[in-house]
Amino acid sequence: MSSSAAIRAEGLGKSYGHGVMALEGVDLEVGHGERLGFLGPNGAGKTTFIRLALGILRPTAGTVAINGHDITSDRLAALTDVGYVPGDLGMIKQVTGARMLDALGKLHPRPPALRDHLLKALDLNDVALRKRIREYSTGMRQKLGLVAALQHDPPVIILDEPTSGLDPVMQARLLEVLEDRARHGRTVFFSSHVLGEVDELCDRVAMVRKGKLLLVRDVDELRRARVRTVEVLFTSPVDPSAYVVDGVADFRVEGHVHHFTLAGDPGPLLARLGALAPADITIEAARLEDVFRALYLEGDA
Amino acid sequence: MNVVLSLALRRSLRRTVLLGVALGAFLFLVGLSYATVDENQIRILVESLPPAIRAFVKGSDVASPAGYLGSGFVHPITLALMAATAIAAGATSARDVETGVAELMLSRPLRRTSWLGAEIAAMVVQVTIVAVLGLLGATIAVASVDSLAPVSLTSLVITIIPLWLMFVGIGAVTVLASSFSRTGAKAIGWGTAFALVAYAIDYLSQIWTLAEPLGPLSVMHWYRPADILGDGSAPASTWLVLGGVAIVASALALLVTSRREVAP
Numbered sequence: 001m002s003s004s005a006a007i008r009a010e011g012l013g014k015s016y017g018h019g020v021m022a023l024e025g026v027d028l029e030v031g032h033g034e035r036l037g038f039l040g041p042n043g044a045g046k047t048t049f050i051r052l053a054l055g056i057l058r059p060t061a062g063t064v065a066i067n068g069h070d071i072t073s074d075r076l077a078a079l080t081d082v083g084y085v086p087g088d089l090g091m092i093k094q095v096t097g098a099r100m101l102d103a104l105g106k107l108h109p110r111p112p113a114l115r116d117h118l119l120k121a122l123d124l125n126d127v128a129l130r131k132r133i134r135e136y137s138t139g140m141r142q143k144l145g146l147v148a149a150l151q152h153d154p155p156v157i158i159l160d161e162p163t164s165g166l167d168p169v170m171q172a173r174l175l176e177v178l179e180d181r182a183r184h185g186r187t188v189f190f191s192s193h194v195l196g197e198v199d200e201l202c203d204r205v206a207m208v209r210k211g212k213l214l215l216v217r218d219v220d221e222l223r224r225a226r227v228r229t230v231e232v233l234f235t236s237p238v239d240p241s242a243y244v245v246d247g248v249a250d251f252r253v254e255g256h257v258h259h260f261t262l263a264g265d266p267g268p269l270l271a272r273l274g275a276l277a278p279a280d281i282t283i284e285a286a287r288l289e290d291v292f293r294a295l296y297l298e299g300d301a
Numbered sequence: 302m303n304v305v306l307s308l309a310l311r312r313s314l315r316r317t318v319l320l321g322v323a324l325g326a327f328l329f330l331v332g333l334s335y336a337t338v339d340e341n342q343i344r345i346l347v348e349s350l351p352p353a354i355r356a357f358v359k360g361s362d363v364a365s366p367a368g369y370l371g372s373g374f375v376h377p378i379t380l381a382l383m384a385a386t387a388i389a390a391g392a393t394s395a396r397d398v399e400t401g402v403a404e405l406m407l408s409r410p411l412r413r414t415s416w417l418g419a420e421i422a423a424m425v426v427q428v429t430i431v432a433v434l435g436l437l438g439a440t441i442a443v444a445s446v447d448s449l450a451p452v453s454l455t456s457l458v459i460t461i462i463p464l465w466l467m468f469v470g471i472g473a474v475t476v477l478a479s480s481f482s483r484t485g486a487k488a489i490g491w492g493t494a495f496a497l498v499a500y501a502i503d504y505l506s507q508i509w510t511l512a513e514p515l516g517p518l519s520v521m522h523w524y525r526p527a528d529i530l531g532d533g534s535a536p537a538s539t540w541l542v543l544g545g546v547a548i549v550a551s552a553l554a555l556l557v558t559s560r561r562e563v564a565p
Contacts, residue, residue, distance in 0.1 A: 089401060
């Protein structure tokens with residue numbers, strides 16, 4: 001493992017006593033400028049991992065470092081590089097949004113250079129900022145939390161289910177903002193159980209289940225490996241053995257129509273089918289969500 | 302630290318001012334009512350009361366100007382207003398852990414001790430505001446009622462400072478309870494229990510010979526406003542004990558918080 005990774009966890013574990021392991025032996029490295037989706041169902045250990053990475057919780061095993069700074073021994077240096085939006089966002093409700101943003105900005109040594117840009121992107125105007133936070137809707141509070149986290153252009157962005165409470169338009173805007181930050185070389189660590197947004201944003205995914213890291217894969221690799229549904233219409237009866245290649249499965253023949261699934265590269269299959277002159281071929285791309293679900297099930301098995 | 306202090310004060314400003322105005326109004330009314338008191342009659346009345354009732358005013362001579370005004374400083378209403386201020390302020394850190402505000406703050410490069418230090422400072426400022434408004438009410442009463450003329454402004458100030466210090470101590474004990482608690486309600490419960498037990502021990506030690514040795518265990522035992530108003534100064538033991546409680550409880554709270562987890 002590289003010592004200069006944006007986020008590096010080694011053997012990270014958290015036990016709450018009585019044998020309850022919230023997280024166990026997690027080894028994970030997130031490179032600089034990488035966009036990593038951290039996936040898992042509710043209670044899988046996503047938030048625990050993030051809180052350990054930020055020093056909010058103390059690990060019972062292993063270590064975690066941000067930009068080479070160990071969170072236990074060098075917490076302040078580690079957090080100087082971080083912008084974080086908690087999943088359960090707590091705000092002081094008696095003060096105005098503007099005051100809260102100012103205060104959180106002052107707690108950070110980096111200047112809030114992106115504040116105006118983010119306020120515009122996320123539709124938070126002066127009128128909204130002058131209101132007390134107790135008057136905010138859940139979505140407005142979430143937007144304020146996002147601006148507070150990203151306003152100082154942190155090199156490492158850690159978001160715990162950041163789109164919850166946002167309407168679809170704002171979700172899309174947020175993903176655009178994060179893409180933009182990633183293009184500027186910022187690391188994005190994005191926890192979610194909404195697979196579509198991870199598919200849209202991330203280069204790599206890590207999956208946790210029951211406190212253990214199931215796998216870490218490139219999204220492209222998953223896309224290549226995903227299973228497609230194929231339907232072929234022949235003009236006359238055809239023996240499937242004439243075109244079957246590796247990766248073809250789940251056959252069903254209805255008259256002249258053949259249904260099956262295909263995993264992996266479609267090239268060899270298309271070459272063989274071409275020789276059989278089918279009347280029509282339909283290849284339906286499987287959603288990445290289906291791949292994730294299948295991987296979860298594999299993990300269970 | 303200034304940022305956290307400023308936020309803590311802004312969020313509590315309305316409550317603090319309301320409690321302070323209430324205390325000021327109450328101490329003003331206590332002083333004002335002395336204009337209607339016949340010193341001899343009230344002395345006879347108080348002496349005829351059973352010790353259990355006289356203990357509420359800590360055995361002071363409530364017929365004298367200093368004793369009468371001093372009884373206002375240990376009246377349950379004064380104690381309740383000061384306790385509400387100190388305990389509510391002292392429980393802020395636990396409430397912030399509960400609501401996720403602490404997580405939001407401490408995911409910034411901010412020391413836990415700086416964060417809690419600011420919360421302690423905010424508690425001290427709030428207790429100070431309420432005590433000063435109380436002092437203001439008592440001062441206006443002294444200036445308005447001729448028969449309170451023997452009570453000097455200096456002695457009033459010297460009387461209110463130990464009251465302030467006692468409740469800073471109760472607030473600090475609540476901060477310590479907060480540093481062990483994950484909810485504001487628990488911290489408020491512990492702080493309230495501490496204040497009530499202190500009150501009960503002090504009261505019982507005055508009316509029950511068997512409980513008398515327990516008196517010094519209560520912070521309230523060390524606060525005798527009528528004596529201070531009469532003597533014009535508080536004994537060193539008052540400053541040492543009340544100051545010691547505040548300092549030790551705050552130091553322990555800082556120590557515990559530097560090691561605690563702050564997740565909701």
